[in-house]
Amino acid sequence: MQTEIKPHKAVPHIVIVGGGAGGLELATTLGNKLGKKQKAKITLIDKHRVHIWKPLLHEVATGSLDTEIDGVVYRAHAKRHHYQFQLGQLVDLDRESKRLSFAPILDDEENEVVEERQIGYDTLVLAIGSISNDFGTPGVQEFCSLLDSKHQAQRFQQKLLNLFLKKSSTTESAEDPIRLAIVGAGATGVELSAELNHVVDVVSVYDNMTEGKTSLSIDLIEAGERILPALPERIAESATAELEKLGVRVRTNTRITEANQNGFVNDSGELIEADLMVWAAGVKAESWLSVVGLKTNRINQVECFRTLKSLSDPSIYAIGDCCHVEMEEGGKVPPRAQSAHQMASTVAKNIVRELSGKDLVEFKYTDYGSLVNLARFSTVGSLMGNLVKGSMFIEGKIARLMYLSLYRMHQLSIHGFIKGPFVILLSQISKIIRPKIKLH
Structure with missing residues (x-):
């Protein structure tokens, strides 16, 4: 009924x-x-x-x-x-x-x-x-984590915490890395790679069961010639350099043909082993x-x-x-x-x-630039592309500030200019008293 x-x-x-x-x-x-x-x-x-x-x-x-x-x-x-x-x-x-x-x-x-x-x-x-586009690749839906929604992101976080827990409760050396592989080097894949490096530093601070720092081994896999294919080449080059400094293995020109319980298989038949896999290659x-x-x-x-x-x-x-x-x-x-x-x-x-019976207006897209946040390590991007002649490349603290301002603008648009600043202030205060990452 x-x-x-x-x-x-x-x-x-x-x-x-x-x-x-x-x-x-x-x-x-x-x-x-x-x-x-x-x-x-x-x-x-x-x-x-x-x-x-x-x-x-x-x-x-x-x-x-x-x-x-x-x-x-x-x-x-x-x-x-x-x-x-x-x-x-x-x-x-x-x-x-x-x-x-x-x-x-x-x-x-x-x-x-x-x-x-x-x-x-x-x-x-x-x-x-x-939603994520798996392009019909066998095994993706069964073995990979997707990041299309809050629930999927939370499930990934629980899997990650369980891997840290398993590492801290075994007799294996803490230096033996947890292996992660991410397919898709757009903004999501790139930012996740950097954020994971930040998280392992924080988790090691809270972990009193292992003597050394638990390490991550991260493969960022992209079928195209470079990461961030939708963004200007200079941003991609800068982001690649930053990721490689963090120890991320950036694999370009690598097409994945299958995912299984052991990792990803590329078109050359090579198995890229992983304990946790993420699919972030394209949307539909x-x-x-x-x-x-x-x-x-x-x-x-x-x-x-x-x-x-x-x-x-x-x-x-x-x-x-x-x-x-x-x-x-x-x-x-x-x-x-x-x-x-x-x-x-x-x-x-x-x-x-x-x-009101009036004529409709046409949508006109204005490109305000593109920013990629590499956790606390760096931020790179082009700023206000259509407001200046060409695009202005920025990085470092200025780029980080502009990246954060995008979210703040969203908060103001949904909460208003009276309540919005209080919401932002309370969020900042909460960061002082809560753990640096969610540990449950």
Whole structure:
């Protein structure tokens, strides 16, 4: 039996599916502009209860970021910003009747808590992000850790802690390394490699069971000619040098054909042994987007006009990693948090304008540069690419400060300029009194 949740008919119902960077910022903006004045009903739906900024998932995976402190609880945030939140996993979209179907919500013992239900909409915004693309490589889903969500990152962290525990409780020399292999040398793979080196230093401080420092052996594997293929070559060269200083083995031009319980096998038949494996090679959108009749590209992104409306349905927008839009100057919008932020701003404007009977505006992407954070060791990147003539290469403390400011801007956009600074201050204070990494 299905329960249908119907919106109040007096006002349009705007449903946002996905509470990532773009989805949460959009819900906040529309809630404050339309929901507060009861000009529209805003509903945000996500399969998780807590929001974590996706570029920081590698810090969740290493325990450097505590989700209990740095996460945003959707239900509490919704109350403050005049929108509604519902927990749910989208399983079907009926475009003709404008209804979304959501799977039943089960507890840890597989008991049904909330039955399958449907939600109607007038305007739908798809902000479901992306998932890892394993390219059909055998063994990846079975043997590798993925970092698409908070839960996956937390599972990786538990595996890592268990490896440290196993090392500290055996008679083996502490110098025998824990072997990690990461496939995909984009931002996630590169930042995770550096963060892991930071974590092993911190864990050794807290570990009183071994006499020496537990060491890590890290292989960073990339099929292309260099790491960070989507970023300027100078950033890649600088990041490579920093990683090699940390002892990371950077393997470029290495294509993985299989993952098994012992490690990764490359196209030459070589086994790259690993105790813990991570797959971070490429992303794609959910495959069901094309099944429901929306026009999608080869990685399942929704094809959109420059207004960010779907080519297939005038009542559906898409933002973030699940959106594909051809820009006037050519090229596609990169899957970055700054892209989702800018798309959310454009869609917020267009929804307000649409309700007022005004013409829609076109999305214009502005590249503010790219920064790669190598934990406490270094930060490199290009700053404000389209605001200066060319791009300005930066590294060190200035680059680190700019990297941190990106997250602070996200916090201000969802908490506001009054509460936001207090949230940031409390986060900084908590770092003084809690362990440097999450040890449980």
